[in-house]
Amino acid sequence: MPVDAIVEVKEVGKIYDGVVEALTGINLALPEGKLSTLLGPSGCGKTTLLKIIAGLISPSRGEVWVKGQRVDGPGPERAFVFQDFALLPWANVLRNVAFGLELRGTSKEDRQEIARKHIAEVGLKSFESSYPHQLSGGMRQRVGLARALAVDADIILMDEPFSSVDEQTRRKFQEELLDLLRHKKITVIFVTHSIEEAAYLSDQIVLLSPRPGTISKIIQPDIDRQGKNPDEIRRDKNYLDTVDEIWQILKHYV
Amino acid sequence: MKTPVVLDSVEPPRRTLAPLVWQLISFALFFSLWELAGRWPISFAFPPFSKTLMALLRMIADGSLAKAYLTTLQPLIIGIALSSVVGIGFGIAMGLSRSVEWFSLPIFIVLQAAPMAAIIPLITYMYGIGITSKVLAVVVLAAPVIVMNAYKGIRNTHPSLIQMCRAFLGTRRQEVVKIILPHASALIFAGLRLGLAMGFIGIVIAELLITPTGIGDLITYSSSVADYPEMFAAITSIIVFAALTIHALERLERKLFPPEIRGLENAG
Numbered sequence: 444m445p446v447d448a449i450v451e452v453k454e455v456g457k458i459y460d461g462v463v464e465a466l467t468g469i470n471l472a473l474p475e476g477k478l479s480t481l482l483g484p485s486g487c488g489k490t491t492l493l494k495i496i497a498g499l500i501s502p503s504r505g506e507v508w509v510k511g512q513r514v515d516g517p518g519p520e521r522a523f524v525f526q527d528f529a530l531l532p533w534a535n536v537l538r539n540v541a542f543g544l545e546l547r548g549t550s551k552e553d554r555q556e557i558a559r560k561h562i563a564e565v566g567l568k569s570f571e572s573s574y575p576h577q578l579s580g581g582m583r584q585r586v587g588l589a590r591a592l593a594v595d596a597d598i599i600l601m602d603e604p605f606s607s608v609d610e611q612t613r614r615k616f617q618e619e620l621l622d623l624l625r626h627k628k629i630t631v632i633f634v635t636h637s638i639e640e641a642a643y644l645s646d647q648i649v650l651l652s653p654r655p656g657t658i659s660k661i662i663q664p665d666i667d668r669q670g671k672n673p674d675e676i677r678r679d680k681n682y683l684d685t686v687d688e689i690w691q692i693l694k695h696y697v
Numbered sequence: 698m699k700t701p702v703v704l705d706s707v708e709p710p711r712r713t714l715a716p717l718v719w720q721l722i723s724f725a726l727f728f729s730l731w732e733l734a735g736r737w738p739i740s741f742a743f744p745p746f747s748k749t750l751m752a753l754l755r756m757i758a759d760g761s762l763a764k765a766y767l768t769t770l771q772p773l774i775i776g777i778a779l780s781s782v783v784g785i786g787f788g789i790a791m792g793l794s795r796s797v798e799w800f801s802l803p804i805f806i807v808l809q810a811a812p813m814a815a816i817i818p819l820i821t822y823m824y825g826i827g828i829t830s831k832v833l834a835v836v837v838l839a840a841p842v843i844v845m846n847a848y849k850g851i852r853n854t855h856p857s858l859i860q861m862c863r864a865f866l867g868t869r870r871q872e873v874v875k876i877i878l879p880h881a882s883a884l885i886f887a888g889l890r891l892g893l894a895m896g897f898i899g900i901v902i903a904e905l906l907i908t909p910t911g912i913g914d915l916i917t918y919s920s921s922v923a924d925y926p927e928m929f930a931a932i933t934s935i936i937v938f939a940a941l942t943i944h945a946l947e948r949l950e951r952k953l954f955p956p957e958i959r960g961l962e963n964a965g
Contacts, residue, residue, distance in 0.1 A: 499860055517864050529861035533879055533958045543865035546875070576957035594865065 448472035449598060449630050450496060455505035456655075457491050464655035465491045469505070471658065475597075477646035478624065478631040482638065482689065484696050488656030489634045490526075490602055496632060497523050497600050510597065519547075522591035524601040528583045530575040530590075536562060537571040539586050543594040554593075561589040564623065581612035588620075598630045605640065617643055618673045638693065642666070642685040643676065650689065653696055660692055744926040752926035753934060761915070762934060769911030769935075772828050773900045776835025777893055784843030784892065785885055791844070792851025792881070793873065802848070809841040814902050826908040831900060834907070838899035839892035846888025850881030883954035890946040897939040 452471040458464050465488040473479045481489040494500040496507055498517040507514040509521065517523075522543065530539045537555060538545070540562055544554035562571055565585040575583055584604055591599050605613040621644060624631060635641055641648050642664055652659040664685040668676055676682055728746045735745025744752075756762040790797045791805075817834050824830040854877045862872045904913020912935050919927035 497864055499864055517866055519866060521864075523861070523864040525857055525861060527857050529855075529857040531858065531876070531879075546862065546865050546867040546871055574958065590865075 447475045449475035449510060450632070451508040452492070452496065453505050453508070455492070455495060455502045455507065457488065457495065457500070458503045466495075466502075466656040468657060471649060471661075473630065473632060474647065475630050476628050478633060478644055479647040479649060480633045480635055480641040480645040481649050481651060482635055482641040482693075483651030483656070484653055484693065485636065486656075487651040487653040487696075489636075489651050492651070492656065493600055493602055493632060493634045497521055499523070519594070520597045522594050522596035522599050524584070524587045524591050524599060524604045526603045526606055528575070528580075528587045528607075530583060530586055532575055535572050535574055536567060536578075536586050539575065540589045540593055543590055547594070557593050558589070561592045562586075564592065565589045566619070579612070580608040581616060584608060584616070596629075598632065601631060601633045603634050603636070606636075613640075614673070620644065621668065638686055638689045642682055642689065643673075648685075648689065650692055662688060742923075742925050744929055748926040749929040749933060752924075753930035756915075756927065756930055756934075762931075765911045765915045765931070766938070767911075769900055769904060769913070772831035772903070773835055773896055775828075776832045776899065777839055777889075777896045779832065780836050780840040780843050780892055780896070781889055784840045784888070785847045788844040788847025788885070788888070789851055789878075789881075791848045793877070798848075805841055805844050805848075809845055813837045813841070814898075817902060817906050821907050830907050831903040831910075834903035835896045835899040839896040842895055843888045843892040846891065847881065847885045850884030850888075851877055853884070854880045883950070886950050886954060890943060890950060893946065894939070894943050897935070897942075901935060 450471075450473040452469050452473075455466060455469040456464070457466040469492060481492055483489050491500060495502050496509070496514070498507075498514050498521070501515075509518065512518075531542065534542070537558055541549075541554040541558035544557060549557075559571065562568060565588055567582060567585055567589070570578065570582065575586065578586070584607075587604070588599075605616055608616065617640060633641075633644060645664060648662040648664065649658060650660045650662065651657065662685065664681060666676060666679055666681045666685065671679070731746040731749075733745075735743055735748070738745075753762075787801070791801055792798070816837055817830075820830050820833045820837070824833060858876050858880070859872060862876050867875065901913060904910055905917065909917040912931055915931035916928055919925070919931060
């Protein structure tokens with residue numbers, strides 16, 4: 444385990460309604476400044492684990508430590524990107540992106556200035572006054588990402604952020620996400636069920652097995668992404684080996 | 698408002714006149730059939746459209762219709778105002794608090810389903826024949842739907858929006874003020890519109906059952922002296938008045954809360 448773990452999950456288990464065991468005996472250390480993926484088939488509790496780390500769900504057993512502090516709810520060092528975007532339909536892009544800061548009581552002027560910066564960063568500069576229903580799925584998720592970036596968290600938790608956008612948009616978005624993170628010291632924890640997505644993006648992949656969710660393997664793909672364009676990465680031998688290795692494990696659960 | 702690249706752009710409406718033409722034909726046909734039926738005649742007490750219209754114009758001209766409406770609208774407006782304040786407050790409380798919900802939801806489900814007009818004689822027995830009884834008749838009919846709509850509006854808030862608010866460190870107060878209430882406002886408004894529709898029923902029943910006043914007096918009196926055109930004119934006028942008011946509110950509602958902003962569409 445790397446020493447510079449920013450998130451530590453200790454013996455975490457979750458039982459829903461006293462009967463459904465979603466997770467059991469999860470021990471995990473997530474390295475600072477890296478992108479870790481929680482990967483597994485549906486029903487493996489990966490979203491539950493992510494929401495436990497976020498403090499949105501409390502574990503039935505065990506505990507989560509973030510930056511040396513025990514988690515007992517959401518905190519300012521963590522921001523969340525939702526699968527269904529969770530944007531306010533009655534608010535425009537600017538207000539949606541600034542919403543996290545609005546809740547924290549940042550003044551209107553300050554929060555709009557910060558929001559504008561992040562809107563530009565995710566490539567939505569001319570859409571500040573648009574409403575969510577006027578945007579495509581991919582654009583809505585950019586708003587969700589900008590909102591998470593705007594609160595200046597150390598850790599961004601992403602729950603299958605690209606699952607409701609089409610494949611082309613998804614690839615474009617993945618590339619841009621890598622590009623964006625290269626310049627920041629943000630830790631990302633990413634939930635997905637796509638093997639390619641996990642291999643393409645991750646520094647560390649946590650493979651979960653279903654019912655109840657346990658960690659079946661942790662893979663640290665050795666893909667050199669520096670100075671390579673996306674197509675080169677997708678043809679990289681290590682990338683292809685990682686995809687294959689994951690598939691060899693996951694196919695037993697399907 | 699500038700709208701850049703609207704993705705689901707709506708086709709420009711073609712031949713917008715067509716529906717209006719059809720609606721006019723529909724009205725014309727209805728009134729012609731009424732005229733024919735009245736002239737045939739179906740019954741001695743069924744006047745043709747033309748005579749009813751003349752009676753209506755006469756009543757407008759001599760001010761008796763305006764006077765009647767002034768009387769009728771008073772308990773209606775007081776009743777609706779009362780139901781709105783109390784009903785929305787109660788509905789919101791039910792939506793936000795489990796204990797208030799368990800305590801009162803069954804009552805309102807029964808009230809909404811029951812034929813509340815049956816209670817009006819009881820109200821008369823308890824509160825006499827004054828304006829209080831008429832206001833209560835309006836409240837009894839209008840309040841349940843206002844309460845239920847406010848309650849549903851609160852309860853139907855998209856759970857992921859609430860989770861989002863918590864994830865970004867929103868307090869419970871912020872959750873209510875910034876997420877739940879804006880989300881519920883459209884349904885609350887719709888509740889007021891439905892409540893007003895029920896209120897119209899309430900006030901007409903009250904004016905016919907309790908003591909004839911206002912429009913109810915016009916109907917009862919003209920029927921007792923066998924002036925059927927006037928009676929039909931009074932009935933038609935209240936139907937048209939209620940329909941137009943409700944329709945106007947519906948248009949206002951669509952303007953204030955367009956469906957895509959309501960968040961009814963795709964989680965948002």
